[in-house]
Amino acid sequence: MISRRRFMLGTAALAGSALTPAAIRAAPAAEPFPELRAAPATAQLLPADTFGPTQVWAYNGATPGAPIRVKAGERVRRRLVNDLPQSTAVHWHGIRIDNAMDGAAGLTQDPVQPGARFDYDFVAPDAGTFWYHSHDRSWEQMARGLSGPLIVEEPEPWLGADRELTLFIDDWRLTGEGMIDEDSLGSLMDWGHGGRIGNVVTVNGTVGPVLPVRAGERIRLRLINGANARILGVSLEGLGPRLIAVDGHPVAPRGLKDDVVVLAPAQRADVVVDCQAEPGARVPVKVYADRSWIDAADLVYDNRAALPTKPSDIKPLAETMRHELDMDKALDVRLDMSGGAMGSMERAMVDGRERGFDELVKLRRIWAFNGVAGDMDEPLFRASVGRTVKLTIFNDTRWPHAMHLHGHHFKVLTRDGKADPDGDWRDTVLNAPMETIEIALEASNPGKWLLHCHMLEHQVAGMKTWFEVA
Numbered sequence: 001m002i003s004r005r006r007f008m009l010g011t012a013a014l015a016g017s018a019l020t021p022a023a024i025r026a027a028p029a030a031e032p033f034p035e036l037r038a039a040p041a042t043a044q045l046l047p048a049d050t051f052g053p054t055q056v057w058a059y060n061g062a063t064p065g066a067p068i069r070v071k072a073g074e075r076v077r078r079r080l081v082n083d084l085p086q087s088t089a090v091h092w093h094g095i096r097i098d099n100a101m102d103g104a105a106g107l108t109q110d111p112v113q114p115g116a117r118f119d120y121d122f123v124a125p126d127a128g129t130f131w132y133h134s135h136d137r138s139w140e141q142m143a144r145g146l147s148g149p150l151i152v153e154e155p156e157p158w159l160g161a162d163r164e165l166t167l168f169i170d171d172w173r174l175t176g177e178g179m180i181d182e183d184s185l186g187s188l189m190d191w192g193h194g195g196r197i198g199n200v201v202t203v204n205g206t207v208g209p210v211l212p213v214r215a216g217e218r219i220r221l222r223l224i225n226g227a228n229a230r231i232l233g234v235s236l237e238g239l240g241p242r243l244i245a246v247d248g249h250p251v252a253p254r255g256l257k258d259d260v261v262v263l264a265p266a267q268r269a270d271v272v273v274d275c276q277a278e279p280g281a282r283v284p285v286k287v288y289a290d291r292s293w294i295d296a297a298d299l300v301y302d303n304r305a306a307l308p309t310k311p312s313d314i315k316p317l318a319e320t321m322r323h324e325l326d327m328d329k330a331l332d333v334r335l336d337m338s339g340g341a342m343g344s345m346e347r348a349m350v351d352g353r354e355r356g357f358d359e360l361v362k363l364r365r366i367w368a369f370n371g372v373a374g375d376m377d378e379p380l381f382r383a384s385v386g387r388t389v390k391l392t393i394f395n396d397t398r399w400p401h402a403m404h405l406h407g408h409h410f411k412v413l414t415r416d417g418k419a420d421p422d423g424d425w426r427d428t429v430l431n432a433p434m435e436t437i438e439i440a441l442e443a444s445n446p447g448k449w450l451l452h453c454h455m456l457e458h459q460v461a462g463m464k465t466w467f468e469v470a
């Protein structure tokens with residue numbers, strides 16, 4: 001493996017920074033909920049000895065936003081205040097949430113206009129690693145920094161590690177001046193290919209952070225891929241990683257091929273690692289980016305004597321979400337993906353009318369589900385509460401896609417006709433080019449729910465539909 005520290009993966013043209021300050025509003029009366037203010041801010045993403053702070057959009061001045069922590073079954077209350085120059089909304093990704101609080105602007109709520117506010121108030125029923133992020137123009141707002149961790153703790157503390165550490169991994173496309181590359185926001189080239197891939201990778205909002213550890217420590221890492229479109233490989237070589245949860249959902253502890261966690265955009269993994277180096281050591285955590293491994297963070301061992309060696313077995317997390325799948329009575333739903341660069345899509349429906357490819361390009365709708373490019377008039381399916389739904393998804397494109405269902409978790413049944421060896425429950429799944437996957441869910445949560453690609457440029461360009469549970 002090549003180990004090299006670099007933070008600029010490429011250079012880009014200088015773009016002017018055109019962040020208009022948001023409207024200043026009169027002070028509100030009572031503030032019943034803690035505020036979550038979305039607003040322009042600055043963040044020292046890059047090493048301070050190279051560039052000054054980057055102008056970003058942030059929650060309460062921070063990107064990623066401060067971790068929100070509750071215990072399973074507790075309520076999350078936040079007053080979103082929009083001090084951005086455009087509308088916004090917050091999605092609480094992976095939470096089996098009350099539909100009205102899901103934050104899917106245009107489907108479950110009206111977008112929150114500049115200067116306006118919205119009170120989010122919901123129960124987080126299941127322990128796990130989740131996150132929150134913008135769900136209005138998310139391809140732009142998340143590229144500018146609007147996301148953060150949402151950690152739901154087990155009701156009874158899990159004692160399988162000495163401590164835990166969240167690594168929120170994101171990528172950014174910055175100019176040669178260290179600013180957000182605004183000129184390429186909305187690039188149709190990105191939309192039709194692999195999405196907006198950044199040239200800088202940050203961990204917890206900074207390039208190459210130092211993470212102090214003690215020799216012998218066992219740590220529960222909560223890994224979150226907050227990138228717009230980048231599929232992350234995270235190498236935990238030398239740390240004996242064992243996977244214990246996927247998308248917040250506990251799994252029987254297991255090792256990882258080549259000690260690498262692969263995370264599609266929006267995915268999370270909880271991994272137990274053992275800090276096995278000597279006091280004083282410095283060990284990189286590497287991320288695979290642009291065909292090479294880069295040092296994304298450094299574990300720096302302090303000089304304290306090593307803690308005693310831990311037992312090799314890992315205590316599993318307690319089961320959280322319960323699901324009943326009745327495959328005999330499952331509703332069969334098929335979803336065929338098409339479009340994108342080098343694809344075979346020749347026409348698709350937009351606004352109830354069939355359009356040829358040239359027109360689709362003009363409309364910036366260049367991906368489709370079942371021949372429909374992002375129209376939201378009709379749901380993909382309707383199901384009653386308790387019904388099992390089997391979704392067969394065929395990726396008839398040249399690009400991988402990260403399918404995400406709102407409000408529900410699902411089980412991966414098969415990939416290209418073969419039983420998925422892990423059969424994990426999850427809320428986001430990576431679907432390889434030309435691959436067919438079968439997933440199953442229990443339609444358990446009433447409401448209208450989005451189903452979309454979490455490569456945000458694909459989502460806006462047509463890879464979006466919804467389903468209704470009644």
Ligand SMILES: [Cu+2]
Nearest residue numbers: 401453455458
């Ligand atoms: Cu996609």
